[in-house]
Amino acid sequence: MTEALFGPPSGFLQRLNRASVGVADLREAIERLMSDGLAPGLEVAVLGGTGRGPMLVIDDAGRRTRVLLAELAGEMTRARVPATADGVATALAAWLARRPVPDEIAAARGLAILDWTDGARTDLGWRVVVSRGGLVVPWRPSRTATLPLVHQTRSAALGRSAVLAGTLRVQGPVALWTSTGVPGVDTAVLVRPEALLAEMAAAGLRPRDAHVVITPRRPVACADDAVARRLVAEATDAWAIVPCGQLADLGWA
Amino acid sequence: MSGPRAEDPAQAVLVPHWLSTTDRLEVERAVRTALDGGPVHPVAAIHLGEVLTELHVAAAREVVWPAPTARVRQATGWGEDVVPVRLSALELASVLSLPGLTAVARDSLTGGRSA
Numbered sequence: 569m570t571e572a573l574f575g576p577p578s579g580f581l582q583r584l585n586r587a588s589v590g591v592a593d594l595r596e597a598i599e600r601l602m603s604d605g606l607a608p609g610l611e612v613a614v615l616g617g618t619g620r621g622p623m624l625v626i627d628d629a630g631r632r633t634r635v636l637l638a639e640l641a642g643e644m645t646r647a648r649v650p651a652t653a654d655g656v657a658t659a660l661a662a663w664l665a666r667r668p669v670p671d672e673i674a675a676a677r678g679l680a681i682l683d684w685t686d687g688a689r690t691d692l693g694w695r696v697v698v699s700r701g702g703l704v705v706p707w708r709p710s711r712t713a714t715l716p717l718v719h720q721t722r723s724a725a726l727g728r729s730a731v732l733a734g735t736l737r738v739q740g741p742v743a744l745w746t747s748t749g750v751p752g753v754d755t756a757v758l759v760r761p762e763a764l765l766a767e768m769a770a771a772g773l774r775p776r777d778a779h780v781v782i783t784p785r786r787p788v789a790c791a792d793d794a795v796a797r798r799l800v801a802e803a804t805d806a807w808a809i810v811p812c813g814q815l816a817d818l819g820w821a
Numbered sequence: 822m823s824g825p826r827a828e829d830p831a832q833a834v835l836v837p838h839w840l841s842t843t844d845r846l847e848v849e850r851a852v853r854t855a856l857d858g859g860p861v862h863p864v865a866a867i868h869l870g871e872v873l874t875e876l877h878v879a880a881a882r883e884v885v886w887p888a889p890t891a892r893v894r895q896a897t898g899w900g901e902d903v904v905p906v907r908l909s910a911l912e913l914a915s916v917l918s919l920p921g922l923t924a925v926a927r928d929s930l931t932g933g934r935s936a
Contacts, residue, residue, distance in 0.1 A: 740877025
């Protein structure tokens with residue numbers, strides 16, 4: 569999933585700002601974050617004296633993530649995070665919101681959605697994601713996750729996606745599907761494309777050669793091949809057109 | 822699965838015309854009147870049919886990818902209902918040849934925001 573690590577990118581003027589984020593700024597932001605209160609099950613600590621400098625340790629329901637403060641500060645500098653108390657605190661909160669999803673949370677709440685499998689955004693695959701505070705965070709199995717656990721988590725996520733509520737909107741020859749309730753997981757409907765086609769038929773739309781236009785995290789459009797091609801004409805965002813019949817062949821991202 | 826094609830010679834270039842809701846409704850009305858009204862040349866009828874499809878597709882694009890057009894609207898100060906309707910040269914010509922098209926819609930397709 570390609571997404572800004574520290575929240576939305578800063579504006580043009582900020583890009584001209586060469587001030588760098590230091591370890592002290594980061595320490596201050598961490599203290600502020602801890603005093604403001606963390607999400608339940610989440611523990612944050614700064615451990616020092618390992619020879620490579622202080623380290624930020626995050627423990628989220630048993631899943632531990634470690635990062636050197638200097639490394640994180642460097643990443644923030646490269647991302648042009650404003651080197652102010654507020655700027656660093658906001659970036660840290662955004663980074664923390666994207667922390668790895670613990671296996672047990674993925675197993676309990678994961679949804680299967682279609683996502684890009686590569687950085688070039690050309691291939692699609694299924695991915696287990698968890699909705700966390702308005703953000704859709706991908707699950708990558710931890711090192712201790714066993715193969716049966718990975719399969720069970722994926723299978724449970726497919727099951728949850730299959731019963732996810734959504735809204736169908738018919739716009740002439742185009743059907744638009746949006747998930748209701750959880751934002752950003754609209755492609756979950758493609759777990760059972762036959763249900764989408766049945767709803768479209770009930771709404772009076774029966775494309776001869778149904779194709780879906782997919783941009784991960786955006787509503788799904790379904791239409792005849794020619795109409796789907798027209799829909800993506802001159803589109804600036806990355807997209808993929810998949811014939812409905814080939815959706816079942818997509819693998820896991 | 823297929824991604825963006827580098828160049829498809831069979832596909833005509835679609836040029837965006839920025840139309841408000843009023844403009845789009847007028848184009849739709851004029852096209853429907855022409856198609857329902859009397860004999861239309863079969864080729865022209867195909868192009869006019871494509872124009873009707875495009876009017877729907879333009880609205881669908883707004884649902885799937887609203888950000889790029891929102892940026893244009895923000896930069897130009899155009900109203901929230903202004904969206905790009907992408908027409909090929911032949912489709913545009915088939916609409917402009919309709920005698921029932923009002924001057925307002927004709928202007929919005931040939932000048933104004935589209936110029």
